[in-house]
Amino acid sequence: MLASRDRALEEPARDRALVGAMPWVFVLIWSTGFVVARYGMPHAPPFGFLAWRYALSLLALGLWIALARAPWPRERGQWAHLAATGCLMHAGYLGGVWAAVKHGIPAGTVALIVGLQPLLTAAWVSLTSPTHRLQWRQWLGLLLGLGGLVLVVWRRMQGGEVTSLNLGLSVAALFSITAGTLYQKRFxxxxxxxxxxxxxxxxALLVSLPVALMETEPVRWHPQLLGALAWSVGVLTLGGSSLLYLLIQRGAATVVASLMYLVPPCTALLAWLLFNEVMTWTMAAGMAVTVMGVGLAVHGSHPKALISSPKHPLNAQGSRGESA
Known part of the structure; x- marks a missing residue:
């Protein structure tokens, strides 16, 4: 009797610890995207790589769903809403980022542009939702996060030509991930x-495949490409994208978007560890400022929003948190 009661008490605590770790695991996983691009981009066109990534991810997910007998959405409208978010958050965001890098823009510049997402999200929420006005502390945190982000990627912005094409692709990726986050939270x-x-x-595959078929560069099955593809499918798509979905369902859109500020500093740290890229004191200071900014932006709402979790982390049935 007492043993069963102890187990019942341990399970919620374990679930809270698991859900509490989700944001930081997500940041670490999401930060590897540019590292993977460094391995894979020389051997494949952007949408060709992404089409393979989506197709293999669908095979893995389909097997997982069949074995676990995971439930499907019952309402037809939810299928349409999920398809819309897939086009925005997968095809639009990833396609824009990878195509921009392929057309010569530095990865640090892309990270800086996409890093504006929290400001766009916060501005939209504050302007359109009178019941969810941001406090001055959250605005200060968002601005600090942006300032720290600039310090981190400033050195990495050098050495690449910025054109109207690759800049437009980067901005398209920014608006895609912002719109996708807000749309998913709302609908x-x-x-x-x-x-x-x-x-x-x-x-995402239906949107990306026609573009991939129009690309003239062939896919060269180099070991680096295979490794990048395996990581993209197993870790970035199945792990990172699934965590992003869960985080959006559990937390306010501004809180989730603020986590994106941690991605470029973490990416810079990974590049320093894996590729021996120079880590300056300016970049280290930028990381510290970014962490402070994120802490201010999520202060007070982050634990409540993310820890009000359902019975199992894979099942997002339960509290939806704040509406965007």
């Missing part, structure tokens, strides 16, 4: 993350 109901991700990836 997508809490669903099983596996089936939801499957629908999103199907839509």
């Amino acid at each position: 997508v109901q809490p669903l099983d993350v596996r089936s939801a991700s499957f629908i999103q990836l199907c839509a």
